[in-house]
Amino acid sequence: MEEHEELKVVIVVSSTLGIGLAANRAAVLATGLAMHIPSLPGQNLVTKDGIELLGFTQIPIPILTAKPNISFLELCKRGEELGCKIIVFLTRAQGMRSYEEYKKSVAETNYNDLDIDAIAIYGDKKSVTKVTGSLPSLR
Numbered sequence: 001m002e003e004h005e006e007l008k009v010v011i012v013v014s015s016t017l018g019i020g021l022a023a024n025r026a027a028v029l030a031t032g033l034a035m036h037i038p039s040l041p042g043q044n045l046v047t048k049d050g051i052e053l054l055g056f057t058q059i060p061i062p063i064l065t066a067k068p069n070i071s072f073l074e075l076c077k078r079g080e081e082l083g084c085k086i087i088v089f090l091t092r093a094q095g096m097r098s099y100e101e102y103k104k105s106v107a108e109t110n111y112n113d114l115d116i117d118a119i120a121i122y123g124d125k126k127s128v129t130k131v132t133g134s135l136p137s138l139r
Contacts, residue, residue, distance in 0.1 A: 007059060008128035009033060009040075012075060012135060014117040015065045022138055025089045025118035026063050032087040033061070033120050064135040072116035079131045084123030091115040 011029050013022040034040055034057075042055040066072060076086045092115055096102040106114075121128055 006124050007037075007122060008125040009037075009057075009059060009061045009120065009122040010064055010128055010132045011061060011120045012064045012066050012072075012118065012132060013138060014072075015068055017117060019138075021094070022063070022118070024094075026061075028093075029087055029089055029118060029120035030057075030061065033057075033122065036085065036087065037122065063138040064132055065138050066135060072119055073112060073114070075119060075121070075131060076116070079119075079121045079123070079127070082123065082127035082130060084121050084127050084131065087120040088114065088116045089118040091117045 011026045013025050017025070040057055040059070042058040044055045045053040047053065066075065072088070076088065079086050090102075090106070092105055093102055096105065121131060
């Protein structure tokens with residue numbers, strides 16, 4: 001069995017974000033996923049005529065929209081209780097000029113006061129589906 005057969009990865013964005021901001025958050029969270037799941041990217045590919053194509057994710061990463069009545073903190077809590085790993089994107093990151101500025105801002109904020117507007121969640125398929133299974137796809 002492939003190591004990724006039981007892994008599920010989902011990105012959830014706020015329904016209040018425009019498509020550009022939602023796409024930005026998905027891209028940022030995907031880079032974090034690659035860092036935390038080093039085996040996620042596939043190997044480079046080679047065309048018949050010898051041109052190398054750089055590899056990308058080996059599993060699908062659906063982009064879902066959070067329902068307005070469910071908080072991201074609640075999604076994080078439910079995911080963590082089921083053993084999932086969560087990467088968060090804070091609204092404030094959009095206007096930060098450096099990662100150091102962002103890091104300082106986070107250090108000055110309690111967890112329950114974070115302005116989360118997107119998350120990546122990964123773990124075993126059943127657990128991730130329990131947390132995100134009722135959320136609609138980003139449209």
